[in-house]
Amino acid sequence: MAAKSFDMIVIGAGPGGYVAAIRGAQLGLSVAVVEREHLGGICLNWGCIPTKALLRSAEVFHLMHRAKDFGLKAEGLGYDLDAVVARSRAVAKQLSGGVGHLLKKNKVTVLMGEATLPRAGVVAVKSGASVEEITAKNIILATGARARTLPGLEADGDLVWTYKHALVPKRMPKKLLVIGSGAIGIEFASFFNTLGADTTVVEVMDRVLPVEDAEISAFAKKQFVKQGMKILEKTTVVKLDRSPGKVVAHLQDAKGTVTAEFDTVISAVGIVGNVEGLGLEALGVKIDRTHVVVDEFCRTGVPGLYAIGDIAGAPWLAHKASHEGVMVAELIAGKHAHPIKPGTIAGCTYCTPQVASVGMTEEKAKAAGYEVKVGRFPFIGNGKAIALGEPEGMVKTVFDAKTGELLGAHMVGAEVTEMIQGYVIGRTLETTEEDLMHTVFPHPTLSEMMHESVLDAYGRALHM
Incomplete structure (x- = not known):
């Protein structure tokens, strides 16, 4: 046949x-x-x-x-x-x-x-x-x-979980170690921490959410710590000693190696x-x-x-x-x-607070040789954010000082994963600061902060 x-x-x-x-x-x-x-x-x-x-x-x-x-x-x-x-x-x-x-x-x-x-x-x-x-x-x-597996840190579905195990947990972790603070790691850390797990996040790079703009990472970290998470940066999990009901993790940083005991480990070290x-x-x-x-x-x-x-x-x-x-x-x-x-594809992380970004970080734009103008606007300056009871967050925009091109936008706070699309459209249409300044944003909305951040990059912010 x-x-x-x-x-x-x-x-x-x-x-x-x-x-x-x-x-x-x-x-x-x-x-x-x-x-x-x-x-x-x-x-x-x-x-x-x-x-x-x-x-x-x-x-x-x-x-x-x-x-x-x-x-x-x-x-x-x-x-x-x-x-x-x-x-x-x-x-x-x-x-x-x-x-x-x-x-x-x-x-x-x-x-x-x-x-x-x-x-x-x-x-x-x-x-x-x-x-x-x-x-x-x-x-x-x-x-x-x-999911990527690292030697010695392999998941067993009992003490050490991948994202799949974490989605259908057999139990609520009491003391949780999350290895990796990219989107997957930090989302699970956020979920279990909110439900009451004593949560520690280990990140090999120098900051959590390492692909994000450094300022946004620092702001998010502050909020995670406020919520009770322990964040260990520039730290590697060297090995895990497993015994019934517990895991002893060997954690190495610049000062040396320490051990800590957990009942659950989630490995989120890439794909x-x-x-x-x-x-x-x-x-x-x-x-x-x-x-x-x-x-x-x-x-x-x-x-x-x-x-x-x-x-x-x-x-x-x-x-x-x-x-x-x-x-x-x-x-x-x-x-x-x-x-x-x-550069026109947004990244979204649904932890609390949410994180969203598109285009270049300030650091990457400077490294690429751009002279930049940077604008910022805090949630605390926005009426809708205060009415929602969500005053913690910020919007950051990065422009080419010479042409006014929007090079990147970075946000942390409530509902930013929905808001980022405005800047994504802007990047796709090759918008400039002038276009964004002339756009009328509805009031009261969180999106007004997107306007104010643009205005701030050019010294024209109205509510700050």
Whole structure:
């Protein structure tokens, strides 16, 4: 029997893969998606979505404790961890089912199984004992990534957890160690700390949230410490001694090594691309540190083979994967596609307080040779923030002093993950300070701080 043939095959149905498949189908291509585990991938099932559901529960719990600040009464406060987790899983399930519906609606063929590429233009799909071969001129790799494991710090699901274990915790940690203070680490630290765990965060770099602007990191750290977290920077976890019910961590900094005891450890030390077992090397695909090397259009250099999302390297963000998926589908369909500019992709971290940014930090802009104008505006100067009872935060903007180009924007505080999009649009449209100054921001809103931060960069702030 001849192998089924498609215009495009997508390997992986995460936020990159399923979006690529839908866009390809919209453009009239015949499309197949191969997925080994969950429609929606890590993001919908074990990442972005369920973590936000957990963090929302923690946020509401935190607000309940502040009831008195709002003239309200709340007594006998508590939580049911199993119910919190069950809600998170239900949210993930609802969205994963939604992806299945969208693929069906767009007439995308879905094959559940493990994919390999035995030769150019061919995908073998293994499901149980059977193997089916399908063919296409264009194949998109969207296999994503998984948690990095460091020797001696491997997860066991009991004492040492990955993000997956942390999403369905068997127990509430009493004394928690989080290794790594990137988005994943700090979000879990924030969640468990809010629910009452004695939380310590260890970061090998010189500050928490190391990819963020230094000022924003410092502000966030101050808030984390205020909430009771212990933050150890420039510190490495050398080894973990495990015994029933406890872990002794050996922590090394410039002064030497100390030990500390915990009942739970979460390892969040980065990710590695899912590049193994596909047969990529035999096809001539170049792999660099577990990521497929691609050009600005996500082409691998092997004709008809593309790679998008986490497997194609940083930034490791769902929205970047989705946009790459659309771009590649349009390219395959013969449309005029625009490469994605990394400097216009926002990063969002949903800890308390939230952190969001786009473009260059002040430090990076200066290192790139720009003469900069920097504006800042604090939440305490904003009427809506005070009315919300959220006066802790700041908005920071970085401009090219010569041209007025918005080089970067950085925020910490309530709802900044929603606000950052205003600056993202600004960066995409290559806006200048003049455009932003002439924009009328509604009152009373948190977004007014975005206006004031721009004004401040040019010595024109009105409410500070």
